[in-house]
Amino acid sequence: MSDATAPNQPLMTSDGRLLKDALQQSLRRSKLKALGLISIPFLFLVIVFAMPVFNLLVKSVDDNLINEVLPRTFAIYEDWDGTELPGEAHYEAMFLDLTGAEGIQIGKASTRMNYDKSKWKSLIKKSARKFKNIESGPYKEVMIKTDKKWGDITFWQSLGSMKDPYTFGYYLNAVDLRYNHDKSVTAQPENRRIYKMLWGRTLLVSLIVTVLCLILAYPVSHLLATLPLRYSNLLMICVLMPFWTSLLVRIVAWMIMLQQNGVVNDALVHNGLLDDENRLAMMYNFTGTIIVMTQILLPFMILPIYSVMRTISPNYMKAAQNLGASPALAFLKVYMPLTVPGVGAGVILVFIVAIGYYITPELVGGKDGQLIGNQIAYHLKSSLNWGLASAMGVMLLAGILILYWCYDKIVGIDNMRMG
Amino acid sequence: MKYRTTAISAFVFGAFAATSVAQAADVTVVSWGGAYTASQQKAYGEPWEKSTGKKIHWENYNGGLGEVRTQVESGNVTWDIVDILPHEARVGCDEGLFEKIPSEMLTKGADGSSFDDDMMVPRPNDCVAPQIWWSYMAFFDDKTFSGDKPSTVADFFDTKKFPGKRGIHTWPNALIEMALYADGVAINDIYNVMDTDEGIDRAFKKLDTIKDDVVFWSSGAKPLELVKSGEVAMSIAYNGRVGAAILSEGESFVPIWDGQVLEEEWIAIVKGAKNKDAAMEFVKFASAPEQQAGQAKYINYGPMRKSAFDIMKKGEPWFHNGKTIMEHMPNRPEVMGGSIMANPEWWADNGDAVKERFEAWKAQ
Numbered sequence A: 001m002s003d004a005t006a007p008n009q010p011l012m013t014s015d016g017r018l019l020k021d022a023l024q025q026s027l028r029r030s031k032l033k034a035l036g037l038i039s040i041p042f043l044f045l046v047i048v049f050a051m052p053v054f055n056l057l058v059k060s061v062d063d064n065l066i067n068e069v070l071p072r073t074f075a076i077y078e079d080w081d082g083t084e085l086p087g088e089a090h091y092e093a094m095f096l097d098l099t100g101a102e103g104i105q106i107g108k109a110s111t112r113m114n115y116d117k118s119k120w121k122s123l124i125k126k127s128a129r130k131f132k133n134i135e136s137g138p139y140k141e142v143m144i145k146t147d148k149k150w151g152d153i154t155f156w157q158s159l160g161s162m163k164d165p166y167t168f169g170y171y172l173n174a175v176d177l178r179y180n181h182d183k184s185v186t187a188q189p190e191n192r193r194i195y196k197m198l199w200g201r202t203l204l205v206s207l208i209v210t211v212l213c214l215i216l217a218y219p220v221s222h223l224l225a226t227l228p229l230r231y232s233n234l235l236m237i238c239v240l241m242p243f244w245t246s247l248l249v250r251i252v253a254w255m256i257m258l259q260q261n262g263v264v265n266d267a268l269v270h271n272g273l274l275d276d277e278n279r280l281a282m283m284y285n286f287t288g289t290i291i292v293m294t295q296i297l298l299p300f301m302i303l304p305i306y307s308v309m310r311t312i313s314p315n316y317m318k319a320a321q322n323l324g325a326s327p328a329l330a331f332l333k334v335y336m337p338l339t340v341p342g343v344g345a346g347v348i349l350v351f352i353v354a355i356g357y358y359i360t361p362e363l364v365g366g367k368d369g370q371l372i373g374n375q376i377a378y379h380l381k382s383s384l385n386w387g388l389a390s391a392m393g394v395m396l397l398a399g400i401l402i403l404y405w406c407y408d409k410i411v412g413i414d415n416m417r418m419g
Numbered sequence B: 001m002k003y004r005t006t007a008i009s010a011f012v013f014g015a016f017a018a019t020s021v022a023q024a025a026d027v028t029v030v031s032w033g034g035a036y037t038a039s040q041q042k043a044y045g046e047p048w049e050k051s052t053g054k055k056i057h058w059e060n061y062n063g064g065l066g067e068v069r070t071q072v073e074s075g076n077v078t079w080d081i082v083d084i085l086p087h088e089a090r091v092g093c094d095e096g097l098f099e100k101i102p103s104e105m106l107t108k109g110a111d112g113s114s115f116d117d118d119m120m121v122p123r124p125n126d127c128v129a130p131q132i133w134w135s136y137m138a139f140f141d142d143k144t145f146s147g148d149k150p151s152t153v154a155d156f157f158d159t160k161k162f163p164g165k166r167g168i169h170t171w172p173n174a175l176i177e178m179a180l181y182a183d184g185v186a187i188n189d190i191y192n193v194m195d196t197d198e199g200i201d202r203a204f205k206k207l208d209t210i211k212d213d214v215v216f217w218s219s220g221a222k223p224l225e226l227v228k229s230g231e232v233a234m235s236i237a238y239n240g241r242v243g244a245a246i247l248s249e250g251e252s253f254v255p256i257w258d259g260q261v262l263e264e265e266w267i268a269i270v271k272g273a274k275n276k277d278a279a280m281e282f283v284k285f286a287s288a289p290e291q292q293a294g295q296a297k298y299i300n301y302g303p304m305r306k307s308a309f310d311i312m313k314k315g316e317p318w319f320h321n322g323k324t325i326m327e328h329m330p331n332r333p334e335v336m337g338g339s340i341m342a343n344p345e346w347w348a349d350n351g352d353a354v355k356e357r358f359e360a361w362k363a364q
Helices: A019-061 A064-069 A071-075 A088-100 A103-116 A120-133 A139-146 A153-162 A169-173 A195-226 A229-244 A247-258 A263-270 A286-310 A314-322 A327-355 A359-364 A372-381 A386-410 B002-024 B034-052 B066-074 B086-094 B175-182 B187-194 B197-208 B222-228 B239-249 B276-286 B289-295 B306-315 B344-363
Strands: A177-179 A185-187 B027-031 B056-060 B081-084 B128-141 B166-169 B214-217 B234-238 B253-269
Touching: A019 A169, A019 A386, A064 A071, A064 A103, A071 A088, A071 A153, A088 A120, A088 A139, A103 A120, A103 A153, A103 A169, A103 B086, A103 B344, A120 A139, A120 A153, A120 B344, A153 A177, A169 A177, A169 A386, A195 A229, A195 A286, A195 A327, A195 A372, A229 A286, A247 A263, A247 A286, A247 A359, A286 A327, A286 A359, A314 A327, A327 A386, A359 A372, A372 A386, A372 B066, B027 B034, B027 B276, B034 B056, B034 B239, B034 B276, B034 B289, B081 B086, B081 B276, B086 B253, B086 B344, B128 B222, B128 B239, B128 B276, B128 B289, B166 B222, B175 B187, B175 B197, B175 B253, B187 B197, B187 B344, B197 B344, B214 B222, B222 B234, B222 B239, B234 B239, B239 B253, B253 B276, B289 B306
Parallel strands: B027 B056, B027 B081, B166 B214, B166 B234
Antiparallel strands: A177 A185, B081 B253, B128 B234, B128 B253
């Protein structure tokens, strides 16, 4: 018993350190190493993903610019009841703000003001120029004389929705609502309502495309997974070739096929199946968008389903049939449930890609195939209303996150398999 | 280890090579591509390169100031010169996205008049230099109508007299003006009428009359295809596209000059451009009367400078393939009486609202 160590004596390493410390040290070292390794992708993620998304969030509510340009006007704006033209104090504040601000700031502010009410832009621009000739007050009369719009109460009322440094106005605009001058919410005039319709259409197109992709992809994936290797390889190439072909080439190919004087219509008319007068309109409309998007997104559905089907042993089906199930029942009860993870992955993938689609609808959408993505692009590129574009982007992102959450609740995200 | 160093140095070298290619050009000019950019290259791009020994890098874009704003705000400006629409010429300058180009810097008229006197319209601000006039106009194929031929924009809106589909673009600019003019509004009154809500209602009511026959287009080549294939009987198009088809390809298209909507086109230097001095030199050269006239050798867009017109008239037949060009110029005096001058200020003020209304109209 003498060689046994006392139970209380700490364990030592061969070089005489405490085993516990040595272990901890080496653990810490490997942890640091691991941290070092993930820090690069982490930084990458922060820079290229988290920061832009954060930026988007800020841009969609930010209204600082206008408050920097018109501080005096907004400071006393609340004193005005909004029923009659404001008094001299408000005109003076506006005058001082406009003559005091920098030219470029005024330019930007006028663009911002024009989002809430048309004609602000020229009013501000002209006034900023003409006010230089006005030397002293009282300002109200002179300003109205310079431009009679200063005597139009609706311009003063529209300022109400801009007076806070942050605004949810862009989000309201994105669903055809707007602020009144007292910041109560009201609907846009009827002839300007387009966004709700576009959101609805975007959802509808994404749903239809996802369902069509699923219907088309399921049998193809099944074939791919069950055919002998040399045939399935060939089939796989048929799936992948279009996937590798440039998006634009595929879109143009569809245009040639489907337009009114295209290959399909010509063939139908030639064979007498169709009158020359009644050629089908399959391009530059809703139908065209659906057809082309389905074809383009199909591989995103086939590949995950295929990779899951390939792992399902044919023995399961044999066993089920052996136990008395008809082929149909065996397929429904045994095979299909096993493919759910792949189907889930494919559905989510296709739906998420489809909902933000922009280039295909732009080219083949015509008048009723444009989606919300096209509107975002328009506001980014042409109208320069980045606030509204950001708000719509955030809503799109939020929609996808909600979808993801629902999927997790219903199917479970751990069940999803890409391969 | 050896392999790794080689890989790293290859990567670094590759990165350097990539940046040095971008810097090899002395000035980057961004324009719309196609026959338009080609006319710019031939008329003043190549001559400028030859006379200064500098190199131009041409890039294409689809319009809009989104990219310019991104470059200026991020401080990473890669474009030097950009070819812009009238609306952008104003907004860009208001927002401080462009460098100033003083009038004294720009070339005098060929007849010795000052730069400002030589302009057909005054510059909207000192950020832009003149490019060309272009227009939205209606046109048809001579073969489509055997008897009476359409000759006014009112005929374009008259599907009883001239049956058949109509091609129009997917945005409201020019369509509102044309609709009102076709509805009987005098040219000088059009923007006054458009300033009222009733005026816009009236324009949309007129558009309603052809709505069932409308085919939309969004890229400039499309209306030519539509008319040529017979899919539509008449279409709105850019005048340069129609002219090019007639002048270079011998198509039997007939332009309807009445009711065309004339638009300006400008060039500007992006704020903080890396090659600002070279860009200034280039802008001066490109906006000179000789070069403006020279551009009309390759495309039938009209010069903005009066003295460029004189050069062309004296030089007829001016088009590069030996055809006469004056009757294809959108801003020649003979057609100005029936032409609507677009008002970019109005569109800057009301564009967003009308665009939304137009989208709603399309979707109804």
